[in-house]
Structure formats: C-alpha cells, structure tokens
Amino acid sequence: MTGAAGHLDAVGALMRRALNELLRVPGAAIPGVLAPSLFMLGLTGVFGELTELQGFDTDSFLSFILPVSLVQGATFAGAATGVNLARDIEIGWFDRLLAAPVPRPALLAGIVLSASLRSLLPITGVLVLGLALGANWPGIDGLLVAVGLGFAFASVAASWTVGLALRFKTQAAAPLMQASMFVAVLFTTSYAPQEVLTGWLATVARYNPVTRVVEGVRQGFVGEVTWSETWPALAVLVVLLALMVAFALRGLRHAGD
Amino acid sequence: MRRASAGQNLPVVGALARRSIVQTFRRPQFLAPILLFPTLLLAINTGGAGRAVDLPAFPEVGGFLDFQLAASTLQATMLAAVSGGVALALDFELGFNDRLLAAPIPRWVMIVGRLAGTAIMGVVAAVWFLAIGLIFGAEIVGGPAGALVVIALSALAAAAFGGLGAALAVRSGQASVVQGTFPLAFVILFLSSAFFPQELMQEPAATAAAYNPLSFIVEGLREPVLYGVSGEAILHGLGGVAIVGIVGVTLTALAMRARLRAA
Numbered sequence: 422m423t424g425a426a427g428h429l430d431a432v433g434a435l436m437r438r439a440l441n442e443l444l445r446v447p448g449a450a451i452p453g454v455l456a457p458s459l460f461m462l463g464l465t466g467v468f469g470e471l472t473e474l475q476g477f478d479t480d481s482f483l484s485f486i487l488p489v490s491l492v493q494g495a496t497f498a499g500a501a502t503g504v505n506l507a508r509d510i511e512i513g514w515f516d517r518l519l520a521a522p523v524p525r526p527a528l529l530a531g532i533v534l535s536a537s538l539r540s541l542l543p544i545t546g547v548l549v550l551g552l553a554l555g556a557n558w559p560g561i562d563g564l565l566v567a568v569g570l571g572f573a574f575a576s577v578a579a580s581w582t583v584g585l586a587l588r589f590k591t592q593a594a595a596p597l598m599q600a601s602m603f604v605a606v607l608f609t610t611s612y613a614p615q616e617v618l619t620g621w622l623a624t625v626a627r628y629n630p631v632t633r634v635v636e637g638v639r640q641g642f643v644g645e646v647t648w649s650e651t652w653p654a655l656a657v658l659v660v661l662l663a664l665m666v667a668f669a670l671r672g673l674r675h676a677g678d
Numbered sequence: 679m680r681r682a683s684a685g686q687n688l689p690v691v692g693a694l695a696r697r698s699i700v701q702t703f704r705r706p707q708f709l710a711p712i713l714l715f716p717t718l719l720l721a722i723n724t725g726g727a728g729r730a731v732d733l734p735a736f737p738e739v740g741g742f743l744d745f746q747l748a749a750s751t752l753q754a755t756m757l758a759a760v761s762g763g764v765a766l767a768l769d770f771e772l773g774f775n776d777r778l779l780a781a782p783i784p785r786w787v788m789i790v791g792r793l794a795g796t797a798i799m800g801v802v803a804a805v806w807f808l809a810i811g812l813i814f815g816a817e818i819v820g821g822p823a824g825a826l827v828v829i830a831l832s833a834l835a836a837a838a839f840g841g842l843g844a845a846l847a848v849r850s851g852q853a854s855v856v857q858g859t860f861p862l863a864f865v866i867l868f869l870s871s872a873f874f875p876q877e878l879m880q881e882p883a884a885t886a887a888a889y890n891p892l893s894f895i896v897e898g899l900r901e902p903v904l905y906g907v908s909g910e911a912i913l914h915g916l917g918g919v920a921i922v923g924i925v926g927v928t929l930t931a932l933a934m935r936a937r938l939r940a941a
Binding site (some may be wrong): 443452456459460462463464465466467468469470471473474521550580593596600603607611612613617618619620622623625626 | 705710711715719721722724725726728729730732733815825836860861864865867868869873874879880882883884
C-alpha cells in the first residue's frame with residue numbers, strides 16, 4: 422500500500438509494536454509508574470512543611486507536587502522511547518526499518534505517538550494515587566488540561582531522546598537522555614512557587630520554558646483553570662515540539678549514513 | 679594444596695577493586711547515577727527548598743546547602759552500591775565470576791574486591807560533594823579533621839550498602855534485577871532524615887526516619903560539616919553503617935552458599 426494511507430498504516434504498526442511491548446513485558450512499565458509516584462510521596466513526606474512559607478498558594482504540598490510527578494511520568498515514557506530506540510539501533514532492528522519503503526517522518530510519528538500513548542499509564546497512576554491520598558480535585562477541566570499537557574510533553578521528550586539515540590546510537594547515552602529530562606522538569610517551579618525559589622534556580626526557573634508547562638498542569642490542583650495559565654503552556658509545547666521534531670528528523674535523515 | 683593467608687589474597691582484592699573502579703569510570707551508565715543525579719538533586723533541593731531554613735523549627739545551620747551535603751554524599755554512596763551490584767551481576771551473566779570461582783582464591787575475595795571498589799567510590803563521592811560545598815559557599819565547621827571524618831564514613835557506608843547490592847547480585851545473577859532497586863534507594867533515603875530535619879517531616883515519614891539506620895549515618899556525615907567533629911555523632915554514624923553492613927554481609931554469605939549449592 423502506498424500514499425497517505427500506507428504511511429498511516431506504518432505509524433499504526435509502530436504504535437502497536439510499542440504497546441505490544443507493554444503488554445508482553447508489563448514489568449518494564451513498572452519503573453515508569455513507580456519512580457514519579459515515589460518521588461511524589463517522598464517529597465511530600467520530606468518537604469511537606471514548606472507550604473508554611475509565605476508565597477505558597479496552597480497548604481497541600483501533595484497537590485503542589487502531584488503535577489510535577491505527572492509531568493515526570495510523561496518524560497520518563499519519552500526517555501524510555503529513546504533508550505528503546507538505541508537498543509533497536511544496537512541490535513540492528515532499526516536498520517531494517519530504515520530499509521522499509523516508509524517515509525522517515527512516518528517512522529518518527531509512530532515512535533513519538535507511541536510514547537505519548539504509553540505516558541498515559543504513569544500519568545493515570547500518579548493521578549489515582551495522588552487523589553486517593555488527598556490531593557485537591559482539579560475539576561474535569563483541570564484534569565483534561567493536565568492530562569492533555571502531559572500527553573503532549575511526552576511527545577516533546579520522545580522527540581528529544583529519539584534525536585539523541587540517533588546521534589549516539591548506543592544505550593550508553595541513556596543517562597544523558599534521563600538527566601536532560603530530569604533537569605528540564607525540575608529546574609522549574611517544581612518544588613516551590615517562583616517567589617520562594619532562591620539563588621540561581623530562581624533565575625533558571627523564570628526563563629525555563631518547561632516552567633510554563635508545569636504551571637499549566639498545576640493550575641487546577643492549586644486553584645482555578647484559566648486561559649492565562651493555559652495558553653503559555655500550549656505555546657511552549659508547540660514551539661518545543663517543533664524544535665525537537667526537527668532535531669529528531671535531522672538525525673533520521675543521517676541515520677544509516 | 680596450602681590455603682593462602684588473608685595477606686596473600688590482598689593483591690587479588692586490590693586487582694578486583696582496581697577493575698571495579700576502571701569499569702565505573704569507563705562506562706557513563708555506571709558513573710552518571712553516582713555523581714550526576716545526586717548533584718542535580720542537590721542543586722534542585724538547595725534552590726527549591728532553600729528557604730526552609732526560615733521555618734521556625736528548622737535547626738540553626740550555616741545554610742541549606744551545608745545541611746544538604748550529607749544527604750547528597752549518602753545518596754551517592756547508595757547509588758555506588760547499586761552500580762557495584764549491577765557490575766557484579768554482569769560479571770555473573772558474562773561468566774567472569776565463574777572463572778574466579780574456579781580460581782584458587784577464597785570466595786570472599788571476589789566480593790571484598792568489589793566492595794573495596796565501591797568504598798573507593800564512597801571516597802570519590804565525599805570529596806566531590808565537599809568540593810562542591812566549598813565552591814558554592816558552604817562551610818565545613820569541623821575543618822580538615824571534619825572532612826576526613828566525612829570521607830572515612832562515606833567509604834564505610836558505601837562498602838556497607840555495597841554488601842546489600844552484592845547479596846542481590848549473587849542471589850539473582852541478573853543485572854536488571856539489581857538495577858531495579860535504583861528507585862528503592864530513593865525510597866529508603868526519603869524515609870530518613872537525610873533531606874530534612876526529622877522534627878519537620880510529615881507522618882509516616884517522620885516515624886520511619888526515627889528508626890532508619892540511614893538517619894544515623896547521615897547524622898555522622900552532617901555533624902562535622904554543620905557543627906564540628908563530635909564523638910557521639912561519629913558513633914551514631916558507625917552504628918548505622920554496622921547495622922547495614924551486618925545485614926549485607928549475612929545476606930551475601932547466604933546468597934553465595936545458595937548459589938554454590940545450586941551449581
């Protein structure tokens with residue numbers, strides 16, 4: 422089959438393959454759910470009293486940190502995609518994909534969209550656990566905004582790590598993939614509102630675009646959902662996605678050289 | 679055949695320790711978790727929760743960075759232990775340890791060689807975080823003697839945690855199983871007073887921290903930085919290390935016995 426329908430088939434096949442991995446090796450998905458959940462519970466137990474500081478707009482640290490863990494879960498799903506691709510490159514499976522009569526943007530779309538789909542697992546896990554433990558209910562609108570932004574951010578993370586995997590072609594690049602996403606999410610207003618942050622982190626968080634995404638996901642958990650908090654997150658995601666997809670496509674163009 | 683004395687086995691222990699260190703520095707996937715992640719977390723904790731020192735119940739300290747240095751050092755020693763366990767398990771997977779088992783050396787040399795390498799990584803971690811602290815304005819109140827206490831305790835703690843990693847590696851023989859304990863290191867650390875004073879932690883974490891041996895170790899690491907060298911804090915630190923070490927050695931011995939019996 423050729424044309425757009427054929428390309429869609431290829432995208433669908435790649436997404437099914439990624440989901441099959443999840444069904445066949447369910448244990449592989451556990452760290453992705455466990456890590457952000459532990460992070461959320463651990464930070465709440467340790468830093469819960471921070472909300473007594475002036476500047477917090479909630480007295481529930483769990484509600485404040487849950488959105489960060491949600492975004493983290495999405496990034497872990499994205500980073501795992503890059504690591505899996507590096508493995509596929511190492512064992513030669515990706516070379517066979519490159520030899521297939523499928524346009525490279527379709528290959529990328531399949532890989533990236535499967536990451537977003539997989540991110541729904543940690544996002545749901547963190548949400549269910551956090552809400553069960555007493556985090557503020559964000560309302561339907563807050564929930565939809567949070568899940569939607571997390572879903573899109575997983576695509577950003579996947580595109581970035583796919584680009585790295587294509588550049589380094591080895592699983593040894595995994596720490597770089599994980600650390601870069603770790604930094605992107607946590608060098609924001611992750612622990613405290615902007616006015617409570619100190620030193621260099623206050624400056625970095627102010628200019629880190631991911632801060633807008635974290636604030637966008639967080640809004641329903643600590644207050645009302647507003648367009649003024651939502652559109653900057655959407656704008657940042659569109660720009661980041663365009664940049665990261667371009668980076669990954671550049672790697673794909675040179676793959677197999 | 680005459681049995682070799684412990685002293686005669688030291689060169690083998692040294693060679694295995696050197697191999698362990700070289701492996702760690704050659705492979706970014708081993709080194710990065712040990713230094714990179716605790717450093718990033720230190721940066722985030724300090725910038726994100728730095729104003730915690732303004733809370734009324736927070737103890738008198740030079741700064742939040744000073745308070746966090748012990749936590750980062752301890753975290754790095756735990757991750758060094760996980761990395762050491764992963765490397766030991768890989769040695770089982772790849773057959774290297776089978777050759778060692780067939781060699782005319784006692785079994786314990788194989789484990790102690792790896793633990794010596796992990797202990798050296800504990801020294802590296804302590805020096806790394808003390809240097810970072812000094813560069814970014816922390817003060818080591820205990821001076822050079824305090825720094826030496828931190829380095830020595832960090833090495834012992836790394837070896838003790840390494841015993842737990844080794845037990846898992848010997849029992850499972852699979853690197854992925856040992857790697858799976860990576861998040862567990864964070865859980866145990868969060869349930870101690872490493873990152874925040876116990877009296878300011880929320881329940882049930884606060885109660886868990888009161889009985890967690892890591893809280894004792896972190897006290898031993900923190901006291902020389904914040905207040906100076908104290909015999910009581912050192913004893914608490916050594917006590918925590920002893921608890922972890924005894925559990926690790928026992929589990930490793932049991933795992934080795936089970937592995938040899940199965941073989």
